[in-house]
Amino acid sequence: MKILCERNKGYKWYQREGVYFRGYIQLKNGDCLQGEAAVKYLLANASYDEFYNSLSTFYGCYSIIICKDDEVWMAVDIARSMPLYYDAELSCVSDSAEAVRKYKLINTEDVDYNRVLEMYATSYIVGENTVFRSIKQLDIGSAAIIRNNKIESHYYFVHKSKEISIDR
Numbered sequence: 001m002k003i004l005c006e007r008n009k010g011y012k013w014y015q016r017e018g019v020y021f022r023g024y025i026q027l028k029n030g031d032c033l034q035g036e037a038a039v040k041y042l043l044a045n046a047s048y049d050e051f052y053n054s055l056s057t058f059y060g061c062y063s064i065i066i067c068k069d070d071e072v073w074m075a076v077d078i079a080r081s082m083p084l085y086y087d088a089e090l091s092c093v094s095d096s097a098e099a100v101r102k103y104k105l106i107n108t109e110d111v112d113y114n115r116v117l118e119m120y121a122t123s124y125i126v127g128e129n130t131v132f133r134s135i136k137q138l139d140i141g142s143a144a145i146i147r148n149n150k151i152e153s154h155y156y157f158v159h160k161s162k163e164i165s166i167d168r
Helices: 035-043 048-055 097-104 113-122
Strands: 002-004 014-016 019-027 032-034 058-068 071-076 085-087 092-094 135-137 142-147 150-155
Touching (some): 032 035, 035 058, 048 058, 048 142, 085 097, 097 135
Antiparallel strands (some): 019 032, 058 071, 085 092, 085 135
């Protein structure tokens, strides 16, 4: 799988031993990890399940890609402040939909005009979709594993609260 990390404005990408990290993570004990310290922390994850479970133990502003054996693990923060994109054939992951489009030679005719209208009206496209049919994005507060040419996404955070009734 091709990893295309291009955007270095704001937080730059750090990469070591198959871990790509950008942003910061705040641990529950108060420690804030950035750059090499965050990469070292993420390298300790031996499996996708361990990685996924660790996501609920910290918060922050980040994009994470981990290449381990024949798998790619990835996660974005609960606001998707630094999105991650991938092509429908699962051949590349990037922080830029345009980089995916160019790498895959996706023609602009691949645009879904309903999604364009959604983007225009709300400045946002819901879920994993983008304006291109052939380019997806990781949803907010989620992680994913790519293996055996399939992707499985899992939410570690859901933006909803308990409903309450207020009597007047």
